[in-house]
Amino acid sequence: MxxxxxxxxxxxxxxxxxxxxxxxxxxxxxxxxxxxxxxxxxxxxxxxxxxxxxxxxxxxxxxxxxxxxxxxxxxxxxxxxxxxxxxxxxxxxxxxxxxxxxxxxxxxxxxxxxxxxxxxxxxxxxxxxxxxxxxxxxxxxxxxxxxxxxxxxxxxxxxxxxxxxxxxxxxxxxxxxxxxxxxxxxxxxxxxxxxxxPCSLEMHVENVDAKELVSYQNAHQSPKLVEIIDRLREEGIWTLSSRIFVTVRMMKEDVFMVNTSRLVMVDGTDEESVSRAIAEGRKQNLELFRIMKAHFPGFQNARIRRIYDYLGVRExxxxxxxxxxxxxxxxxxxxxxxxxxxxxxxxxxxxxxxxxxxxxxxxxxxxxxxxxxxxxxxxxxxxxxxxxxxxxxxxxxxxxxxxxxxxxxxxxxxxxxxxxxxxxxxxxxxxxxxxxxxxxxxxxxxxxxxxxxxxxxxxxxx
Ligand SMILES: Cc1cc2nc3c(=O)[nH]c(=O)nc-3n(C[C@H](O)[C@H](O)[C@H](O)COP(=O)(O)OP(=O)(O)OC[C@H]3O[C@@H](n4cnc5c(N)ncnc54)[C@H](O)[C@@H]3O)c2cc1C
Structure with a gap:
């Protein structure tokens, strides 16, 4: 060396x-x-x-x-x-x-x-x-x-x-x-x-109608939109491994962090595993975003702000x-x-x-x-x-x-x-x-x- x-x-x-x-x-x-x-x-x-x-x-x-x-x-x-x-x-x-x-x-x-x-x-x-x-x-x-x-x-x-x-x-x-x-x-x-x-690749979306989303979640006591996801799964629309929608509002009212992609069987210390996971994470987020726009309250006019290129490794x-x-x-x-x-x-x-x-x-x-x-x-x-x-x-x-x-x-x-x-x-x-x-x-x-x-x-x- x-x-x-x-x-x-x-x-x-x-x-x-x-x-x-x-x-x-x-x-x-x-x-x-x-x-x-x-x-x-x-x-x-x-x-x-x-x-x-x-x-x-x-x-x-x-x-x-x-x-x-x-x-x-x-x-x-x-x-x-x-x-x-x-x-x-x-x-x-x-x-x-x-x-x-x-x-x-x-x-x-x-x-x-x-x-x-x-x-x-x-x-x-x-x-x-x-x-x-x-x-x-x-x-x-x-x-x-x-x-x-x-x-x-x-x-x-x-x-x-x-x-x-x-x-x-x-x-x-x-x-x-x-x-x-x-x-x-x-x-x-x-x-x-x-x-x-599982690892996750985070996505930020903007132009979200936060009030519509929150009204729905409060009215249905459903913070993770599980009933919508269950229906979409039955209809064959939701094929993602996660069964919950996890999101948090960021500094701006219309910007949300979406922590929903789930990359299973990944080893965050293995280069090949991480390389595959990050590409898969981008794909998952794009698919998720299309579903969110079509089926989730408040996301009709949303845009992808950023899909991150740093893999979220929990363990x-x-x-x-x-x-x-x-x-x-x-x-x-x-x-x-x-x-x-x-x-x-x-x-x-x-x-x-x-x-x-x-x-x-x-x-x-x-x-x-x-x-x-x-x-x-x-x-x-x-x-x-x-x-x-x-x-x-x-x-x-x-x-x-x-x-x-x-x-x-x-x-x-x-x-x-x-x-x-x-x-x-x-x-x-x-x-x-x-x-x-x-x-x-x-x-x-x-x-x-x-x-x-x-x-x-x-x-x-x-
Ligand atoms: C998807 C996801 C969502 C999360 N959500 C939340 C949340 O909402 N709120 C919350 O508080 N926590 C959350 N966490 C947990 C939290 O973010 C992390 O566990 C925490 O930030 C870990 O901090 P750390 O300093 O121990 O490690 P890391 O944040 O992993 O930092 C390690 C640093 O070391 C660097 N590094 C690694 N290996 C090398 C090397 N060989 N040479 C040089 N540099 C190297 C990395 O680039 C990195 O900067 C989440 C985690 C994930 C994965």
């Missing part, structure tokens, strides 16, 4: 999604020299590139007061308050729950709808402000090790292969790419057959962390002395094959099915891959059962885990000989709460 250059930092974050962004900025705020390696041309990952524009898991509806209360704090609040203040995101508490195109269910209205371009620019601005060096269009290619440490990563950019050294590293690739390259044990998919939950690898959060832990509300993050979101991980069927959402076929909302704590050890001491993971690849990951993978908890990883990096470099397991979790937790992250043990939910 011809290495054209060598760069060096205190902390290198692989993957610039919302967890990587939070890890990098929180470490840079504490004085570390930090770089992000990102294979696309923007920060924000799935949130910004896949057309999600709807940040869940940072607020939660208090059923009694009907207020969307803060449940993450820290950088999530800093970022979203900044966007809301500039009119580039919608404050959930300003939404009328009786007319609610922002996810149709009051709990979904806790999501913060953001302007996609404004989000991308804000992420750039935060990095610039705190001096984070971002390597765009740069792919992580290899990890170089010495003993139980990663010494450097080899990345591939327009320049060629570059070696980047660091004292500590974070894997925020969503796919645990760096952990895998470093030889850490990882899991992928269901224990029984390795299958993963791939998870690390075998130094603690592994089981579904039993989650359902029993287990508490940990080293808790650094949490989720109050629901167990949203659709079945790999029967898309539209969510095994954790109150379906009686699943004994673990739950509808009630609980606080699932994340211990620091679940971010630590086995075998390598100067590597930490954050985001949707942490050490947890896949059902638990369904609740952790939304953006609020991902940023919370990212902030914990970045703060731990600062402590590892300052006090703990570049070792994440050696970080004092007491000091880490104290620092996080001082920095505005909300202590999950103090959340006003059970």
């Amino acid at each position: 011809n290495i054209v250059r060598e760069d060096s930092y205190d902390f290198v974050v692989c993957g610039g999604g919302m967890s990587g962004f939070a890890a990098a900025v929180s470490a840079a705020k504490k004085g570390l020299s930090v770089a992000i390696i990102e294979c696309t041309g923007t920060l924000g990952g799935t949130a910004a590139s896949a057309g999600i524009d709807h940040l869940l898991g940072g607020r939660k509806l208090n059923e009694e007061t009907k207020e969307h209360v803060r449940v993450v704090g820290g950088l999530f609040d800093e970022l979203t308050d900044h966007l809301i203040g500039r009119g580039e995101a919608i404050e959930p508490n300003s939404i009328d729950l009786t007319f609610n195109p922002f996810g149709w269910y009051p709990r979904m209205a806790s999501g913060i709808v953001v302007d996609e371009t404004a989000l991308k620019i804000a992420l750039d601005e935060f990095c610039e402000k705190y001096g984070v060096r971002v390597y765009f269009f740069t792919v992580l290619a290899e990890a170089e090790l010495s003993g139980n440490a990663v010494t450097s990563v080899i990345v591939c950019s327009k320049d060629g292969f570059v070696r980047i050294r660091a004292r500590v590293f974070a894997d925020c690739t969503g796919d645990a790419d760096l952990c895998k390259m470093a030889g850490c044990p990882v899991f992928k998919g269901r224990d029984s057959d390795g299958l993963m939950t 791939t690898r998870r690390i075998d962390g130094r603690y592994f959060i089981t579904i039993g832990d989650a359902l029993s509300g287990k508490q940990y002395d080293d808790c650094v993050a949490a989720t109050t979101y629901n167990f949203d991980l659709p079945d790999p094959v029967i898309s539209g069927y969510d095994p954790m959402m109150g379906d009686t076929r699943n004994p673990n099915a739950v509808r009630r909302h609980i606080v699932i704590q994340v211990p620091y050890r679940a971010l630590l891959p086995k075998g390598i001491d100067n590597l930490i993971a954050a985001g949707r690849c942490v050490g947890a059962d896949r059902d638990v990951m369904g609740a952790l993978r939304v953006i609020g908890p991902c940023m919370m885990m990212g902030q914990a990883a970045g703060t731990a990096a600062a402590l590892a470099v300052r006090n703990a000989q570049d070792s994440f397991p050696a970080v004092s979790t007491e000091e880490l937790r104290k620092t996080l709460w001082e920095d505005g992250v909300l202590d999950p043990a103090k959340l006003p939910f059970d």
Whole structure:
């Protein structure tokens, strides 16, 4: 391999999604020299590139007061308050729950709808402000090790292969790419057959008559238009694998994100599988759009605004962390002395094959099915891959059962885990000989709460 250059930092974050962004900025705020390696041309990952524009898991509806209360704090609040203040995101508490195109269910209205371009620019601005060096269009290619440490990563950019050294590293690739390259044990998919939950390719449509759509949904108590889809299936018109219509209004009243394509049997870590899925996703969306225009209320005059070219991957690898959060832990509300993050979101991980069927959402076929909302704590050890001491993971690849990951993978908890990883990096470099397991979790937790992250043990939910 011809290495054209060598760069060096205190902390290198692989993957610039919302967890990587939070890890990098929180470490840079504490004085570390930090770089992000990102294979696309923007920060924000799935949130910004896949057309999600709807940040869940940072607020939660208090059923009694009907207020969307803060449940993450820290950088999530800093970022979203900044966007809301500039009119580039919608404050959930300003939404009328009786007319609610922002996810149709009051709990979904806790999501913060953001302007996609404004989000991308804000992420750039935060990095610039705190001096984070971002390597765009740069792919992580290899990890170089010495003993139980990663010494450097080899990345591939327009320049060629570059070696980047660091004292500590974070894997925020969503796919645990760096952990895998470093030889850490990882899991992928269901224990029984390795299958993963379906991927989706998002579509945004414009010129939608939101009032007509909402009137129909309210009148029929049918947020996902299931009865229309069932009829279309009987008539042979609806041949898509999904059996529900999932859509969320975006910043503009007539623009809707359509999260309905379901690409089953896809492996988001396999190039060929991803290449096939993205082409299939475009085809599915076009077919769906034709059906929506002809049969769904409010879509008669709609136009496709954009079909995204970043595949929405919900699930791939998870690390075998130094603690592994089981579904039993989650359902029993287990508490940990080293808790650094949490989720109050629901167990949203659709079945790999029967898309539209969510095994954790109150379906009686699943004994673990739950509808009630609980606080699932994340211990620091679940971010630590086995075998390598100067590597930490954050985001949707942490050490947890896949059902638990369904609740952790939304953006609020991902940023919370990212902030914990970045703060731990600062402590590892300052006090703990570049070792994440050696970080004092007491000091880490104290620092996080001082920095505005909300202590999950103090959340006003059970
Ligand atoms: C279809 C769909 C709909 C969703 N809807 C919502 C929603 O409404 N609200 C919500 O809150 N959450 C939603 N989610 C979940 C949420 O968006 C993601 O789980 C979350 O954003 C994951 O963040 P992350 O930082 O862990 O990973 P990612 O967003 O996956 O970020 C990983 C980053 O690493 C980069 N990367 C990966 N591999 C490499 C490599 N080898 N080299 C360099 N860079 C690399 C990627 O380009 C990406 O930028 C949805 C997810 C999907 C798929």
